[in-house]
Amino acid sequence: MSRKHRSEAQWLELINAFEKSGQSQADFCAEQNVSSAYFTQRRRALRNLDEPAFAEVKPQAAYTFLSPNSVSPALTLRYQQTELALPLSVEPRWLAGLIKALSA
Incomplete structure (x- = not known):
């Protein structure tokens, strides 16, 4: 070529x-x-x-997987057409590790 x-x-x-x-x-x-x-x-x-350098992150009410009838605040990560809802109690180090693994 x-x-x-x-x-x-x-x-x-x-x-x-x-x-x-x-x-x-x-x-x-x-x-x-x-x-x-x-x-x-x-x-x-x-x-x-x-691609934007940062993803939009908004706290919102979401249903948890442990008790589907209760509503608790959650951290929702959205990127393109994917959404991940995490409880606000998630450890920052775990979240940082997840983001690092996904960016590789």
Whole structure:
């Protein structure tokens, strides 16, 4: 494959085209004459630029798993379409460990 230098805007356009294509990454990259490994690297780097550095965290009332009939305050973590509700009594070190493990 010959190297073609692309700007950040061109990479974003290429990544958007891939996401709309419905093709596998290998097929798309072969069609575009792009290294699949490099495409993955650029996609990951550019996606990280778009993601906020912090996730929204709001305390709210939520049902606990231990006693479904009672309502207690909870810490709710939301990221994209995933939601995790934790009791306010969760240890900060445990929560920090969870966040660190998820960010790896």
